[in-house]
Amino acid sequence: MIEFRAPDRAGGLPMSRRQRGNRTGDGKRETAIAVIGAGFSGTLIALHLLRRCPGNVVVHLIERNRRFGRGLAYSTGNPNHLLNVPAGRMSAFSDRPNDFVEWLRHEGPEEQRDSGAASFVQRTVFGHYVRHLLNDELKSAGKQRLVLSRGEAREIEVTPRHVALRLDRDREIAADIAVLAIGNFPPEAPRIADPGFYDTPFYRPDPWASDTLSDLDPAAPVLLIGTGLTMIDMAVSLLDQGHVGPIHAISRRGLLPHRHAPTRSVSLLDRPLPTAMPALLRFIRAEVGLAERQGYDWRAVVDGLRPALQDVWQSLSEPDRAVFVRHLRRWWDIHRHRMPAATAERIERARRDGRLHIAAARIADFQVRDGAVDVVTNGGGTPHSIVRVARVINCSGPGCDYDRIREPFVRSLLEQGHVRPDSLRLGLDVTPQCALRNERGEISRRLYAVGPVTKAAFWEMTSVPDIRRQCELVAGNIAGLASLMEAQRAAAN
Numbered sequence: 001m002i003e004f005r006a007p008d009r010a011g012g013l014p015m016s017r018r019q020r021g022n023r024t025g026d027g028k029r030e031t032a033i034a035v036i037g038a039g040f041s042g043t044l045i046a047l048h049l050l051r052r053c054p055g056n057v058v059v060h061l062i063e064r065n066r067r068f069g070r071g072l073a074y075s076t077g078n079p080n081h082l083l084n085v086p087a088g089r090m091s092a093f094s095d096r097p098n099d100f101v102e103w104l105r106h107e108g109p110e111e112q113r114d115s116g117a118a119s120f121v122q123r124t125v126f127g128h129y130v131r132h133l134l135n136d137e138l139k140s141a142g143k144q145r146l147v148l149s150r151g152e153a154r155e156i157e158v159t160p161r162h163v164a165l166r167l168d169r170d171r172e173i174a175a176d177i178a179v180l181a182i183g184n185f186p187p188e189a190p191r192i193a194d195p196g197f198y199d200t201p202f203y204r205p206d207p208w209a210s211d212t213l214s215d216l217d218p219a220a221p222v223l224l225i226g227t228g229l230t231m232i233d234m235a236v237s238l239l240d241q242g243h244v245g246p247i248h249a250i251s252r253r254g255l256l257p258h259r260h261a262p263t264r265s266v267s268l269l270d271r272p273l274p275t276a277m278p279a280l281l282r283f284i285r286a287e288v289g290l291a292e293r294q295g296y297d298w299r300a301v302v303d304g305l306r307p308a309l310q311d312v313w314q315s316l317s318e319p320d321r322a323v324f325v326r327h328l329r330r331w332w333d334i335h336r337h338r339m340p341a342a343t344a345e346r347i348e349r350a351r352r353d354g355r356l357h358i359a360a361a362r363i364a365d366f367q368v369r370d371g372a373v374d375v376v377t378n379g380g381g382t383p384h385s386i387v388r389v390a391r392v393i394n395c396s397g398p399g400c401d402y403d404r405i406r407e408p409f410v411r412s413l414l415e416q417g418h419v420r421p422d423s424l425r426l427g428l429d430v431t432p433q434c435a436l437r438n439e440r441g442e443i444s445r446r447l448y449a450v451g452p453v454t455k456a457a458f459w460e461m462t463s464v465p466d467i468r469r470q471c472e473l474v475a476g477n478i479a480g481l482a483s484l485m486e487a488q489r490a491a492a493n
């Protein structure tokens with residue numbers, strides 16, 4: 001691995017300083033893997049790579065934010081933003097399912113130490129856990145093998161022999177393989193008659209930005225676009241900061257996530273699963289009917305399907321996947337990605353008290369008039385205004401259509417043809433082994449991706465239990481490739 005480090009301007013190092021580093025004591029070049037993004041996915045793949053790769057492989061973990069290991073989901077400072085998966089399923093390692101619960105018991109915050117496997121703990125606490133794993137790895141692997149680099153990846157150059165990664169402040173890292181773990185992006189804005197509205201101060205495009213709720217009159221009406229878990233987070237934040245004005249939330253169907261409730265686990269492993277859409281729907285309905293007759297509910301069936309979901313998705317035809325994304329996705333999401341009961345109770349109370357209004361509506365336009373925004377919807381064919389608000393916040397969930405993501409790194413990857421969006425606009429086009437396909441569909445031997453970026457190939461690649469398994473498998477594959485590269489290099493010397 002060769003690392004070129006440009007000067008730290010503030011520190012005044014010489015402009016042309018080029019560091020040739022990372023050679024072993026006997027002068028051999030080391031293999032380097034660059035992981036871009038240190039949220040849950042990037043951190044986990046880095047840990048698994050270090051465990052599986054030969055001892056002289058160096059892993060560079062690159063993150064543009066100060067807080068390594070947290071990513072978007074677990075860097076929230078709000079203690080009422082809870083995990084939407086019970087603690088017992090949030091271990092970072094599939095072969096040590098109690099790891100998170102054990103960590104909580106011994107090293108978690110005092111007041112959460114007794115949280116059991118069924119509890120929904122604060123997301124910020126999970127962020128501490130991931131960071132703790134990273135610190136442990138730094139201690140055991142050493143800073144020579146695991147290099148944390150703070151910076152934003154801007155561009156990649158792929159040659160037959162290596163990958164050159166350009167970061168902000170003119171820095172460059174050269175590696176043999178790069179893994180994209182760039183995660184979740186701000187939501188896509190609805191297509192409206194006058195997109196100029198999106199440049200006005202009434203609109204907040206990123207629900208996770210620190211200024212989304214700042215300078216907001218607590219009595220002002222607010223519109224949240226979307227009625228899924230991102231909207232739930234935002235409604236909780238508004239209630240927490242004492243917002244008393246009406247909160248409106250709109251989506252095309254007005255569907256809210258269901259709540260978690262205790263359920264029996266049901267195994268569907270002994271039944272063959274259909275791989276065509278109508279038969280699959282009949283199968284699920286029949287299983288739900290059976291579950292209800294036996295005294296438990298649909299949650300058991302949805303959870304029971306989890307181990308087979310990726311196989312089912314990969315077996316569906318392209319048209320069936322498109323039908324699912326277009327017509328069934330929202331229903332699936334509200335059953336599969338549920339709210340903790342404590343959150344659901346708050347949301348229900350806010351609705352009963354007339355503070356939160358959920359509506360099914362399709363947004364046609366926003367019109368700014370007299371210092372407020374009229375929300376124009378398309379209901380029953382005729383445009384009409386349903387509500388006046390002081391702020392519009394896009395909470396429609398992470399954006400995954402890469403053609404609409406404006407991040408410089410993503411734009412550059414697409415423009416240079418290193419990657420291409422998948423046909424359903426769910427993420428990037430990857431193989432089942434998570435190798436990225438370039439603009440011509442060819443399979444890269446040097447670029448890989450993990451996490452939500454790969455959703456198109458697996459469908460469920462959003463939450464921790466799925467991502468941890470993926471990171472284990474992909475790290476195994478990349479480790480094999482790294483060994484091969486080492487062997488080829490040795491043979492060439």
Ligand SMILES: Cc1cc2nc3c(=O)[nH]c(=O)nc-3n(C[C@H](O)[C@H](O)[C@H](O)COP(=O)(O)OP(=O)(O)OC[C@H]3O[C@@H](n4cnc5c(N)ncnc54)[C@H](O)[C@@H]3O)c2cc1C
Nearest residue numbers: 037039040041064071072073083084153183184451463464
């Ligand atoms: C608000 C929210 C709450 C969630 N809650 C849960 C939950 O309770 N339980 C659960 O199982 N799942 C939850 N999820 C699902 C979540 O997607 C996964 O659990 C997981 O956190 C995804 O991690 P990631 O690392 O892939 O993505 P992210 O967390 O988005 O991390 C990506 C990282 O890459 C960095 N990055 C991006 N581009 C660059 C670049 N060019 N250069 C350098 N760094 C870059 C970003 O700064 C970021 O830190 C939640 C998701 C969201 C959005």
